Amino acid sequence: MTELKERGVVSASDRRRPLVRTWFGIAQTALLIVLIVSGLGPLLWAAKASVSPSNDIVSDPMGIWFSPNDWGNLALAWNGARIGQSLGNTVILAVGSTLSTLIVSVAAAFLLSVLRPTWGPWLSGAILATLFLPGVVSFVPLYLTILDMPLLHVSLQDTFWAVWLPAGASAFNVVVLKRFFDSIPREYMEAATIDGAGPLRILTLVVLPLSRPILGVIVLLSIVGSWKEFLWPMLVLSNPDLQPVSVMLPRLATGNSPLAVQMAAVFLSIIIPVVLFAIFQKQFLRGVGTAGGVKG
């Protein structure tokens, strides 16, 4: 995205025309303002509300001048409303889900792209088929599966496994990874085989190091995706000690905690993914772009 773009709709000579230039400037500025207000606005507002007294938030929501005199909100939200604990749960869920997605998807993609057993096409077809099924058909039976795992007859309800394991079945990531593995020159792997490396060493010493960029993208998107999950963790984690922040927040909002504390909680739950995004912007945006390429 940062490469030199030769031109877009508007050519270089167009750009020199004063009329085009003026309109361009206006459009650019207007767009920037709209994006700042809509993208950054809610975040800044939440930041402001998290350190304001409840009365100020309600009486003057658009107030720009304020005195950050209620730092206690954040502490109240962190401890009293147990946002600290549920944020910890969110982190545990995000890391576990990401690991499970990575392990299963890498195994599947390596199998289908490099090992290519005779039964590979069957597995590949069965995984691809899940891409085309809308999630709705399975969410109720998936819940029943968690309550009583077929054959094993254990319940994963109220364990983190109930969120981690289903996250592994991500056909989309298998497709993305398999495409990437397919593009790795076979000569590298053949050379490694001649040097006596088995399939596992090929995976860990050749394929994975070369795939670092795509693995990074999958990790980032998976962490943010898991951070945003709401319905599934709400269903399978009924114990408040295990619930992530996305499940805790709505309960906080319907409870009787003051508005300022709610807003502090909202702010705390937003800030970590936003910081993550600020650091890894480029990877995020490139990842979303390629993801679109796969869909398209």
Added chain:
Amino acid sequence: MTKTLEAAAPVAKRRKRFNAARWARGGGLHAVLLAVPVVLVYAYFSWGPVIQGLVLSFQKTNLIQPAEWVGWSNFTYVLADPGLVQASLNTAYFALLALVFGFPVPIVLAVLVNELRKYDALYNALAYLPAIVPPVAAILLWKFFYDPDATGMFNTALGWIGLGPFPWLNAEHSAMPSIVLYATWAGAGSTAIIYIAALSTVRTELYEAAEIDGAGIWRRVWHITLPQLRNVIFVMMLLQLIGTFQIFTEPFLFTGGGPNNATQTILLKIYNYAFVNGDFGAATALSVLLALFLGLLSVAYYFVTKRWSTS
């Protein structure tokens, strides 16, 4: 299927019978071992639930007694539910509003950002920010912004230019449009990034050719940019349709289906059947119906758009 890894293995005597050691050395054993976690995870959490969903829709179960087969009665029960028509209409209304008002936003955004020669990374990052914010947190914020009082946030801002106050989520006629407005804010940025990636593949010679033919900037957008994006636009439109028909979190948290069922959607109904009434048969029956509908929609969409897409 060529087996790359086996190419290096010694070319053994021809017509040899299956040899376990050779098969293992060639990667066969590793393939099976790697397949075990993959197959288990997909069987338990993806393939199994789909099949179980189909089975459950023909059964009655309360999780305590063994399930009994009840034929089509779950389907007839669901279809006879007086709330279904309203929920379907609401869902379709949401999909339509999102298509008419929400869908063009990321395209416009992408075309504009693509023309920038400086700071486009800043624009991209700002546009993507709403996609990073967890929906639950964003919905709580927006719920506050949508305060129907004259001192509510949006009403105050609109009051400056003499509009409002609007009831937003509190009135039947404006609740759904309010949710669409939120959904557009939440989704436009990430979709725009996909369009921007697609725009970088537009062939620039075409613009030059059009310029020589005297086409102005608008005509170039209309006759070159958009047609070149056609395939991506079709795919994104289908994905958006499929997504909007499965909307849950927004009405669940914003309104809970109210006021007066004005934002009751199909997925909310499925949720209520299963987790409020404990009627898993009815819930899966409605899920199967929705999935069938989406499948038919996708097939119909494919054939309709095939005619218009670039070969």
